[in-house]
Amino acid sequence: MLRSWMLPRWVLLGLVVAGMGMASPCSARSMEDEGTVLRTEMLKQRRSAELKQGPVSVEVQLRPAVNTAGHQATQAVATVRVKGEVVGVLEGPESPVGMNGAAVVQIVNLDPANVYPEVLLSAFTGGAHCCNQMQVLTRPTGQQLWRTVNLGPFNGGPAPARTPYGGTVPLIVSADNRFLYQFACYACGRAPTRLWQLEGEQFVDVSHQPRYRPLYRRELESYQGLLDQPRDPDGNPNGWLAAYVATKALVGERPQGWQQMLERYSATSDWGLKACLGGYGAQGCRTPEVVYPNFPEALKAFLQRTGYWN
Structure with missing residues (x-):
């Protein structure tokens, strides 16, 4: 039998940490956490907790489970009530037992x-x-009915919704997964931050709205060390350069970013010069692959497909 316990509000608001892996590079200074938040790893030996904000309460449980590989796992389950009546249940994926469900639960005004x-x-x-x-x-x-809206999966670990500088509504903040492995290895590349706003029953990408330019200007500061490094003829900076040009585009400075890319890119790397535009099937690419002559041509086509080059 799992025990329920109530966390004080000051504890709940302090249980927020950054995601794992190569998540969004925006600094914590660029975001403000919103609402009532619980990170399940803080439960330790406890197996359940309750969050409450006005008439909405959430019972968070860590349930034993068996994952698809047949190993023991833990699953985070959030049972949502309004004025005591159950209106829905959210179930997380099975994660290794030692990770305590590896989840963040949040009550927040997204719409x-x-x-x-x-x-x-x-x-x-x-x-x-x-x-x-x-x-x-x-x-x-x-x-009258509550509905579940899914988003992701995204690179990185669990994180709460946040309000960026320039915004007034909490958003889902993620890395743009489309950049990962596109022009370089995972550790060699970067990915721009992507912002998602809930509108009704869907999430809308609002990254290109001018109000969020202050966030992206802060993000550009993280590239300065890479830009200051001497050009390495044997290196492959194309992975982070792609993300840099895209981020410059988000602040209205794509031409400047493009010129900086032309001065630094690797002409010898062939990573990302082939693209399957028709999608993959059981037999591989459904249409003949497109082969680009060089990185700038491949990058321009990629930025056009992903909405950074309009």
Whole structure:
């Protein structure tokens, strides 16, 4: 039998840490955490806890489970109640026992148009480079039933919704997974930050809205050390250069970023010069692969496909 216990609000608000892995590079100074938050690893020997914000309460349980490989695991489960009545249940993926469910549960106002705040379950699926799986329980305006909206999976570990500088609404903050492994190895590359806003029953990418440029200007500061390094003729900076140009585009400075890329890119690396635009099937690429003559051409086509080059 799992025991329930109530955490003081000051403890709940302090149980927020950054995600694992190569997650969004935005500094903590660029974000503010919102709502009531619990990270399951802080439960230690406890197996359940309750969060409450107004009429919305969430019972968070760590349940024993068996993963697909047949190993013992732990699963974070969030049972959501409004005025004592159960309105929905969110279940995280099975994670290794020692990780205590590896999840963040949050009560937060993601859609200001709604009467009640949302409940977010951000959970780690396991794996060296993966993944943060997001689920949000929401009751959209004009509806009586609560619905689950899924987002991700994203690179990195569990994290709460946050309000970036320049914004007034808490957002889901992720790395743009499309950049990972695109032009360099995982450890050699970078990925721009991607911002998602809940609107009704879907998440909308709002990264390109001018109000969030202050966040991306701070993110550009993290590239300065790479830009100051002498050019290495044997290195491959193309992975981080792709993310740098995309981030410059988000602040309206793509031409400057493009010129800096032309001065630094590796002309010998062939990573990312082939693209399967038709998607993969059982027999491989469904259409003939596109082969680009060089990195700038491949990068331009990639930025056009991903919306950074308009």
